[in-house]
Amino acid sequence: MVIALFVLIVFLFISSLGQYNPTGIAKPDEFKDDREKAKLKHKWYQEILKSKKKLKKYLDKKFKRIYFGVRAGLILLWTGIMYGFYSIGVIVGAGGVVTYTSVVVIAVIGTNYLTSGTYLSLRDFLESIRIKTENWVYGEYIDLDKEIEESQESNFSL
Numbered sequence: 001m002v003i004a005l006f007v008l009i010v011f012l013f014i015s016s017l018g019q020y021n022p023t024g025i026a027k028p029d030e031f032k033d034d035r036e037k038a039k040l041k042h043k044w045y046q047e048i049l050k051s052k053k054k055l056k057k058y059l060d061k062k063f064k065r066i067y068f069g070v071r072a073g074l075i076l077l078w079t080g081i082m083y084g085f086y087s088i089g090v091i092v093g094a095g096g097v098v099t100y101t102s103v104v105v106i107a108v109i110g111t112n113y114l115t116s117g118t119y120l121s122l123r124d125f126l127e128s129i130r131i132k133t134e135n136w137v138y139g140e141y142i143d144l145d146k147e148i149e150e151s152q153e154s155n156f157s158l
Helices: 003-015 036-085 094-116 120-141 144-153
Strands: none
Touching: 003 094, 036 094, 036 144
């Protein structure tokens, strides 16, 4: 009797091609699409992921160029100041460059210490230059890494 009931239930399920849902729980919207729509959605999500990766690569390259330009600009500023001191006769040789560079570094550290009360904030200031450059370059895409990672972890990527 139990075997006949089991066979009857299996027969009814197979004959309804799996469409019979005895629990009455509806399928999520993601599973209601037919196979072609699901393939198109998957392809669309893959394209979005690919475009995000391409955008990230472009922004990373742009950031590296701009940050290099900022650092090169600071070096050129230092070189220009030292050349200015050399041209007016304040600096006489390489020892003078080292001496005046040391004086400038001590003055910057001293000013930083007097204004903020710590030596560590100078490192924070230099880091803030990097962060401000990142914010300027990445702008509204600052969470792009997180978005790409979430897209890759989801079911939409292979």
